[in-house]
Amino acid sequence: MGMIIARIRGKEYRFLTAPGVFSWRRVDKGTHLLAETAPFDRVESVMDLGCGYGVLGIVAAREMGEGRVVMTDINPRAVWLARKNVELNGVEDVVEVRRGDLYEPVEGESFDLIVSNPPVREGLEIVSKIIEEAPGHLEDDGELWLVVRRKMGAERVLKLMEETFGSAEVAARGAGYWVLRAPG
Ligand SMILES: C[S@@+](CC[C@H](N)C(=O)[O-])C[C@H]1O[C@@H](n2cnc3c(N)ncnc32)[C@H](O)[C@@H]1O
Secondary structure: OEEEEEEEOOEEEEEEEOOOOOOOOOOOHHHHHHHHHOOHHHOOEEEEEOOOOOHHHHHHHHHHOOOEEEEEEOOHHHHHHHHHHHHHOOOOOOEEEEEOOOOHHHOOOOEEEEEEOOOHHHOHHHHHHHHHOOHHHEEEEEEEEEEEEHHHOHHHHHHHHHHHHOOOEEEEEEOOEEEEEEEO
């Protein structure tokens, strides 16, 4: 087990982490860039797909103030840690953590914003599914924001987003990562 203290958008966060979850020793640089740049302050509902120990959804909840955040992950350990971190950061009134595959835990639900640092290492097929099934879970004018390491296929992911959404753009770049945005 470990405890990470991170400063994001000028606020301090504490994250309980453990081996067996993504980037357990420190907040991933891509995750940090997405957390700093996603438009949490102008939305009312957010899905954090593949939440790990919970950085994106918890930052979303603090930035939104009011609203609804659903965080999901397939890994039970990640879900357990994310639930602890929701309590640790005092956002339990806003956030729900659910275990399951991709959009299965949010069947029939839509959000203003879907954010994800997708499991690129597991193959492009899973990233394609995240993109192709996103419109079915976005409100009108909803947006999908992903972060991908440039050398891990960010350009290819941008193309997939363009194919599904009609347009997409690089919203931010830093530390070798691209934050990609597609309008709903
Ligand atoms: C790159 S990590 C990002 C974790 C966290 N969002 C962060 O930024 O620290 C991708 C996450 O996706 C989860 N994941 C992998 N396959 C999944 C699936 N089919 N459905 C839901 N989550 C999945 C992994 O367990 C992992 O926590």
